Amino acid sequence: MAKNTNTVMNLGAQGPLVIFSKSDCCMSDSMKILFYDFGANPTIYELDQLQNGKQLERELVALGRGPSVPMVFIGGELVGGPNEVTSLHVRGELVRKLLRARAIHIWNDERRG
Numbered sequence: 001m002a003k004n005t006n007t008v009m010n011l012g013a014q015g016p017l018v019i020f021s022k023s024d025c026c027m028s029d030s031m032k033i034l035f036y037d038f039g040a041n042p043t044i045y046e047l048d049q050l051q052n053g054k055q056l057e058r059e060l061v062a063l064g065r066g067p068s069v070p071m072v073f074i075g076g077e078l079v080g081g082p083n084e085v086t087s088l089h090v091r092g093e094l095v096r097k098l099l100r101a102r103a104i105h106i107w108n109d110e111r112r113g
Helices: 006-012 026-037 053-062 082-090 094-100
Strands: 017-021 043-046 071-074 077-080
Touching: 006 017, 006 053, 017 026, 026 082, 043 053, 077 082, 082 094
Parallel strands: 017 043
Antiparallel strands: 017 071, 071 077
């Protein structure tokens, strides 16, 4: 990490599921819906609504994971953006990661359809 990313990393570690988002971003909305469908209650930082949102966005960009939002932390670990989250989901690892982090407490595979 070339630039200071301490604030973002600290905020990302403060809950089992943390999403850095923008209220007008459709990909951010999609990520939130995905996690809500799992029964998670994420901590969400809407960068466009926070006084220090620009600073946080610069820190997210400095992490070098592509677009700054949405950016997802699970269990204090930076997972990444939509591509990384979708990849975990397709491989069947996302639910296990959410359960381990206690972001969700039960999962019924029958809900998949």
